[in-house]
Amino acid sequence: MANQLSSRSDLTETLAIHIALKAARKTGKFKEHAAVKKAADRLCSELESGRSIYGRQLKMIGLMEKGASLVDLSRKLRCSRRTVFRYLNHLEDAGIHLKLEGVKYHVDRGVARMLRG
Secondary structure, three states: OHHHHHHOOOHHHHHHHHHHHHHHHHOOOOOOOHHHHHHHHHHHHHHHOOOOHHHHHHHHHHHHHHOEEHHHHHHHHOOOHHHHHHHHHHHHHOOOOEEEEOOEEEEOHHHHHHHHO
C-alpha cells in the first residue's frame, strides 16, 4: 500500500490518509499496538520523503508559502518545469488556491500550516 500511495498523484486521497495518520500518531492511538505504530510511522515517513510525488508536493507547498518562482521550484524539487506544472495542476485539482504574483507562486499560509499539522 505504501508504494501505491507514494507513486500515485491523487493528492486529495493521499492528503486525507496522511492527516489521519498524523492525528492518530499524535493522540497516541497506536500506543498499545507497536506493529501498527511502526507501520504508521514508516508510511508517514515515506509519504513525506522526496521520493514520493506527495512528498515533493508537500515540499512545493512549503516553498510557495513564502513565494517561489518556477525556476526555484524546479531546482529545489530536482525536476523538470513540466513536472512542476503537473504538480501545480494536482494542487489546484485538490482545491488548493495558488496565486501567481509576478514570477512567484504563492499558496495560503493556512494550507501549509494544516499540512504541517
